[in-house]
Amino acid sequence: xxxxxALGLGIAAAVVVVVAAALAxxxxxxxxxxxAWRQLAGRLPEGIEVGALDGRLLGPLRATNVVLDAAxxxxxxxRLEMRWHPSRLLHRTFDIERLTLSGVEATKRSAPAxxxxxxxxxxxxxxxxxxxxxxxxxxxxxxxxxxxxxxxVDVDRVELAATLARExxxxxxLAIAAPRFSAAGRVSLVPSGDYATDAELDWTLHWPEHxxxxxxxVVAGNLDRLTxxxxxxxxxxxxxxxxxxxxxxxxxxxxxxxxxxxPAAIGVAAPVETISATAMVGGSLSAxxxxxxxxxxxxxxxxxxxxxxxxxxxxxxxxxxLEVTEPSAHGRLTLAGKVALAPQIxxxxxxxxxxxxxxxxxxxxxxxxxxxxxxxxAPEALRADLSATVGAKGGVDGMVRRNGDKLDASLAxxxxxxxxxxxxxxxxxxxIDVEGxxxxxxxxxxxxxxxxxxxxxxxxxxxxxxxxxxxxxERIEAEALRGKLxxxxxxxxxxxLRASVALTADGLDPSVLDSALPGRIDARIEADxxxxxxxx
Numbered sequence: 458x459x460x461x462x463a464l465g466l467g468i469a470a471a472v473v474v475v476v477a478a479a480l481a482x483x484x485x486x487x488x489x490x491x492x493a494w495r496q497l498a499g500r501l502p503e504g505i506e507v508g509a510l511d512g513r514l515l516g517p518l519r520a521t522n523v524v525l526d527a528a529x530x531x532x533x534x535x536r537l538e539m540r541w542h543p544s545r546l547l548h549r550t551f552d553i554e555r556l557t558l559s560g561v562e563a564t565k566r567s568a569p570a571x572x573x574x575x576x577x578x579x580x581x582x583x584x585x586x587x588x589x590x591x592x593x594x595x596x597x598x599x600x601x602x603x604x605x606x607x608x609x610v611d612v613d614r615v616e617l618a619a620t621l622a623r624e625x626x627x628x629x630x631l632a633i634a635a636p637r638f639s640a641a642g643r644v645s646l647v648p649s650g651d652y653a654t655d656a657e658l659d660w661t662l663h664w665p666e667h668x669x670x671x672x673x674x675v676v677a678g679n680l681d682r683l684t685x686x687x688x689x690x691x692x693x694x695x696x697x698x699x700x701x702x703x704x705x706x707x708x709x710x711x712x713x714x715x716x717x718x719x720p721a722a723i724g725v726a727a728p729v730e731t732i733s734a735t736a737m738v739g740g741s742l743s744a745x746x747x748x749x750x751x752x753x754x755x756x757x758x759x760x761x762x763x764x765x766x767x768x769x770x771x772x773x774x775x776x777x778x779l780e781v782t783e784p785s786a787h788g789r790l791t792l793a794g795k796v797a798l799a800p801q802i803x804x805x806x807x808x809x810x811x812x813x814x815x816x817x818x819x820x821x822x823x824x825x826x827x828x829x830x831x832x833x834x835a836p837e838a839l840r841a842d843l844s845a846t847v848g849a850k851g852g853v854d855g856m857v858r859r860n861g862d863k864l865d866a867s868l869a870x871x872x873x874x875x876x877x878x879x880x881x882x883x884x885x886x887x888x889i890d891v892e893g894x895x896x897x898x899x900x901x902x903x904x905x906x907x908x909x910x911x912x913x914x915x916x917x918x919x920x921x922x923x924x925x926x927x928x929x930x931e932r933i934e935a936e937a938l939r940g941k942l943x944x945x946x947x948x949x950x951x952x953x954l955r956a957s958v959a960l961t962a963d964g965l966d967p968s969v970l971d972s973a974l975p976g977r978i979d980a981r982i983e984a985d986x987x988x989x990x991x992x993x
Contacts, residue, residue: 535560582649692722940964955987
């Protein structure tokens with residue numbers, strides 16, 4: 458018996474030694490990894506491909522040309538390396554010391570529309586077979602495509618640590634570095650019950666020609682009520698708060714947005730100096746209601762207020778009212794209509810105005826008691842049609858059309874007089890045509906002209922070119938005072954307003970203006986001057 462027992466123990470010990478040696482070979486050698494991979498390569502789940510494996514199962518483990526295709530994403534990983542602690546599996550924990558992915562391309566794929574829309578649901582809990590501990594992970598050289606034909610978003614590096622346990626999932630020490638943005642933060646989620654969530658993200662957007670935009674995003678709550686806070690530091694100045702209740706059923710929105718950007722500090726060349734805006738957000742995720750008001754300050758030009766009442770639904774903005782007012786002059790422009798936002802922006806707005814004048818401050822040069830405006834088309838091919846009454850009995854009808862960088866405008870008028878009280882010049886009819894770009898355009902003008910309340914009739918003709926910096930009136934021809942005027946002029950718009958004019962008078966009769974001034978005038982007139990500090 459003793460001899461048989463000893464023999465049995467010896468055999469058992471030998472089996473243990475062989476099994477231990479086999480396991481050591483399997484997990485601790487490269488050839489063991491190759492053997493295991495040959496057994497598993499054909500049994501990978503659908504949507505997972507691995508080009509090659511290297512290293513040891515104990516680690517470090519390296520894989521190349523990994524492809525993941527699932528959940529609407531297609532991911533290609535050029536290289537993956539993992540160091541882990543297999544002994545922790547005895548404690549039901551998959552413990553990763555270091556995980557590194559490099560050369561990653563991720564493409565979002567459009568999912569087919571469901572045959573019947575159903576409300577989203579979540580299980581009572583999400584239980585993983587093992588707890589997962591990732592002590593350090595990084596992704597290097599990531600390119601993300603929002604669709605197959607979209608331009609990529611390049612990310613230099615992503616770093617994080619994570620714990621996925623039964624009671625809580627947490628991502629900590631998250632850091633993202635990219636050419637155009639950077640971010641750092643954390644995320645925490647309870648994977649059961651009402652899925653309590655807590656997240657913070659500090660981020661910075663890098664603009665080539667403008668100051669960096671620095672902000673903070675905070676998310677807290679659960680499926681019953683989730684709050685989102687967003688702030689952006691000056692000079693962009695944004696503070697937004699949004700609450701979403703009943704997230705998975707009849708979700709309702711309740712939010713407020715306040716903005717106070719500074720165009721000058723941002724580096725935007727605009728006549729607007731200050732902006733103060735407030736908007737209230739309501740409705741549902743499928744139909745978002747927005748009611749807001751913004752006040753734009755333009756220094757000496759005064760203020761303009763913009764109010765909007767609209768609903769965003771089905772990739773379109775239904776504008777019930779878009780109103781622009783001049784608080785100081787009681788002018789008002791009101792538009793309504795629809796703005797489609799997908800598959801491309803398409804504008805269809807129409808409305809009217811009352812009591813508009815220019816300039817906004819000081820004595821008006823042009824006053825329009827009422828008029829109408831229609832906007833239609835995409836931003837790169839936008840058309841505006843207008844019809845306005847001007848002064849007591851005058852009117853202007855016109856069209857402005859944009860096609861890419863090109864502009865095409867045509868305005869025709871009748872019965873214009875200046876100044877409005879005791880007119881010194883009148884135009885029974887006229888037309889101006891403009892074509893080109895905002896910074897390089899040409900124009901022609903033809904108009905009837907009457908001086909001193911119609912005591913002499915004449916014509917005015919002009920042609921020239923212009924830009925944002927200056928206007929060059931290359932040709933001026935006028936028939937007035939029973940004679941003729943011809944010449945040219947130039948107007949500098951920036952950095953200050955200046956003008957120069959050179960005219961030749963031929964046979965002008967001053968007695969038309971004053972019978973005490975008989976005779977004929979032939980002359981050469983040249984003048985130059987400017988307004989260095991005056992407002993428009």
